[in-house]
Amino acid sequence: MLTRRDFLKVAGLGAAYWAGAAWDATAATPKRPNFVFILADDLGWRDVGCFGSTFYETPNIDRLAREGVRFTDAYAACPVCSPTRASIMTGKYPARLGTTDYFGAPQPEKMGNHWTKDKPLLPAHYLNHLPLEETTIAEALKEAGYATFFAGKWHLGGDGFLPEDQGFDINKGGYSFGSPPGGYFSPYKNPKLEDGPKGEHLPGRLGAETVRFIRDNRDKSFLAYLSFHSVHIPLQAREDLKAKYEKKAAALAPLEPAWGKEGDRDVRLVQNHPVYAAMIDAMDQAVGAVLGALDELGIAENTIVFFMSDNGGLSTSEGHPTSNLPLRAGKGWLYEGGIREPMIVKWPRVAKPGSVCATPVISTDFYPTMLDMAGLSPKSAQQVDGMSFAPLLRGKHAPKREALYWHYPHYGNQGGTPGAAIRVGDWKLIEFFEDQRVELYNLKTDLSEKSNMALEKPEKANKLRDMLHRWHEDVGAKSPTPNPERRPYEI
Numbered sequence: 001m002l003t004r005r006d007f008l009k010v011a012g013l014g015a016a017y018w019a020g021a022a023w024d025a026t027a028a029t030p031k032r033p034n035f036v037f038i039l040a041d042d043l044g045w046r047d048v049g050c051f052g053s054t055f056y057e058t059p060n061i062d063r064l065a066r067e068g069v070r071f072t073d074a075y076a077a078c079p080v081c082s083p084t085r086a087s088i089m090t091g092k093y094p095a096r097l098g099t100t101d102y103f104g105a106p107q108p109e110k111m112g113n114h115w116t117k118d119k120p121l122l123p124a125h126y127l128n129h130l131p132l133e134e135t136t137i138a139e140a141l142k143e144a145g146y147a148t149f150f151a152g153k154w155h156l157g158g159d160g161f162l163p164e165d166q167g168f169d170i171n172k173g174g175y176s177f178g179s180p181p182g183g184y185f186s187p188y189k190n191p192k193l194e195d196g197p198k199g200e201h202l203p204g205r206l207g208a209e210t211v212r213f214i215r216d217n218r219d220k221s222f223l224a225y226l227s228f229h230s231v232h233i234p235l236q237a238r239e240d241l242k243a244k245y246e247k248k249a250a251a252l253a254p255l256e257p258a259w260g261k262e263g264d265r266d267v268r269l270v271q272n273h274p275v276y277a278a279m280i281d282a283m284d285q286a287v288g289a290v291l292g293a294l295d296e297l298g299i300a301e302n303t304i305v306f307f308m309s310d311n312g313g314l315s316t317s318e319g320h321p322t323s324n325l326p327l328r329a330g331k332g333w334l335y336e337g338g339i340r341e342p343m344i345v346k347w348p349r350v351a352k353p354g355s356v357c358a359t360p361v362i363s364t365d366f367y368p369t370m371l372d373m374a375g376l377s378p379k380s381a382q383q384v385d386g387m388s389f390a391p392l393l394r395g396k397h398a399p400k401r402e403a404l405y406w407h408y409p410h411y412g413n414q415g416g417t418p419g420a421a422i423r424v425g426d427w428k429l430i431e432f433f434e435d436q437r438v439e440l441y442n443l444k445t446d447l448s449e450k451s452n453m454a455l456e457k458p459e460k461a462n463k464l465r466d467m468l469h470r471w472h473e474d475v476g477a478k479s480p481t482p483n484p485e486r487r488p489y490e491i
Contacts, residue, residue: 032144032221032374033347034303036214036294037366038287039088039225041081041153041232042331043342044313044324046271047280051342055248055271056280060288061344064307067353068346069393073360075423076311079331079338079408079416081178082155084310084363085227089136089156089166091367091386095407096475097134098127103155104178105410108481116411120434120486121418124409124478129157130166135382137367138167138223144376147220149213150174151206152227162192168225172209180229184236184279201238203230203279207286211293218297221374226290230283233318237278244281245274265316265415267330268323276321304373305346306366312338317414328449332412334421334430335449339406347373351393360423361389362404385475405471409433409480418480422468429454429464433480438465 045051048058050065077087082103083094094100101123106114108122116123130136138148150163154174163171173193182189186200196205210226249272258269271277287307294300313322315330315337324330324337331338343361345351364386368378372388391398406421418433426444431437440454440461454461471477 031302032146034221034299035141035146035223035370035373036210036290036303036305037088037223037225038290038305038307039085039152039227040283040307040309040342041227041229042311042314043231043280043309044315044322044330044337045327045340045342046324047231047309047313047322048284048342050344053271055245056277058280058284060284060291061307061342064287064291064305064346065344065354067348068305068344069351069355069357071343071345071361072356072358074308074341074343075339075360075362075404075406076309076341077363078406079311079333080412081153081232081310083408085154085156086130087363087385088308088366089130089138090134091137091364091383092134093364093385093405093407093475095405095472095477096384097131098476098478099130100124100126100407100478101410102178103128103157103176118483118486119411119417120483121411121480122483123411123418124480126410126478129161132161132165135379136166137370138163138225140167140367140371140376140379140382141221141223141374142167142169144374145221147213147217147222148225149210149217149223150225150227151209151213153177153180153229153232154227170213173206174227179232179234183234184229201282203228203282203286204289207289210290214290214293214299215297218299224290226286228283228286231276231279231314231321233314235273235275235279235319235321237275238282241278241281242274245277248277249274262316262329262333263415263417266320267316268320269325271323273319273321276319301348303348304370305344307342307344308363308366309341309343310363312336312340314414326448329416330414332414333416334406334408334419336428336443336447338414338416339421345393347393352395357392359389359392359398360401360404361392362386365389403467403471405468407472407475407477409478420468420472420477422464422471424464424467427460427464429461429468431465431468440464 050062076084080102086099111117148168149170150168151172158176163174175192184202186196312330327337328335329337368383368386368388372390404423409418421430430439439452441449
């Protein structure tokens with residue numbers, strides 16, 4: 001007997017099956033492209049060389065940018081991890097899914113002694129797993145004949161909601177954890193990843209597991225999803241790389257760390273943290289191992305590679321390891337530092353190597369883009385929010401999009417407060433739920449979001465706010481509620 005989940009999967013994927021049959025109808029048609037999707041954790045927009053860092057060294061990611069397309073206006077769907085990861089898997093906004101906070105954050109009815117218990121608002125209730133009823137990109141590709149593999153950070157649910165429950169044939173390390181439970185060195189204390197030799201480094205291990213999968217499946221079409229824990233806390237690094245960047249930081253003397261303020265939080269304004277730099281370096285080396293394997297096996301020309309981060313760099317809390325300047329704030333905030341990401345796509349023989357695209361895209365777009373690239377039919381019931389950016393890579397104009405949206409009805413560990421945002425063209429509006437104030441910025445002339453133009457351009461602000469509210473209704477966005485234990489917010 002078909003379960004409800006099985007029925008939805010079969011109904012939703014039938015079109016993909018027949019599209020796949022048509023694709024292979026002639027011997028002259030090559031097999032579908034392979035996909036390598038590389039997702040960093042907490043990596044900021046300026047945390048790699050090709051996006052402007054002069055302290056962190058990322059030669060392999062920089063090479064990927066030279067061979068692919070660098071997207072300057074790419075966004076995560078949320079300023080924290082789990083919601084963005086869910087948006088990549090499903091092509092839907094977190095607000096539509098109900099997955100609006102990192103999984104493990106307290107629900108409003110269970111605040112206990114959480115540090116936000118006396119805030120003006122109680123956060124919205126959120127779903128703490130990726131629903132099984134959703135068709136993930138792994139399931140869609142698997143139905144079309146792809147071998148599927150996941151390595152690293154999952155954080156989309158625990159037992160019953162793991163990668164192997166969501167379309168991945170192989171799972172190396174994907175579990176409910178937000179950060180690596182045993183840190184970045186073996187023993188890993190992860191039930192989904194066997195320990196290596198004592199002291200083995202996690203980024204290298206995840207890279208090696210990905211290479212092993214690629215070797216074993218080089219004659220098939222495959223999806224290899226390499227999801228690093230790097231550079232999420234804890235701040236731990238290999239000693240050799242730490243020493244390298246300590247020496248580099250010392251050479252910058254007498255330059256001292258520069259600090260500013262974002263709300264009530266200190267914010268780092270200089271990139272010079274040796275341990276964080278070493279963590280980025282190690283991740284980059286693992287990326288290099290995967291790219292090298294594609295070259296060695298002779299399959300690089302039929303493999304599309306994506307590189308992305310799940311939210312902005314950590315600059316206002318938990319060690320303050322990086323600076324996102326010229327962007328404002330960082331992880332946990334709806335300012336650009338919390339949601340704008342370093343994104344690169346390499347599509348051999350299609351996308352112009354070394355090119356740059358300034359068209360705004362968002363993490364919901366990966367799902368329809370990958371189906372488009374694979375020649376698979378779109379799924380109208382699944383791709384509610386995402387839009388394929390494959391035309392941009394082909395050198396064409398993408399279909400016009402009304403706006404990009406964000407909804408984060410929670411207090412971020414990093415200092416951000418409940419709010420929502422919308423971007424239309426160069427204009428971005430943020431609405432803060434505590435006091436309903438809005439801030440309006442022109443990102444073309446004010447990338448750092450320093451000059452709030454809401455009072456200067458009230459018609460523009462009202463128009464964007466109305467669009468944002470209509471979108472809230474369309475997706476069924478949940479809102480925070482007044483905290484009965486706290487007096488009304490005082491303006």
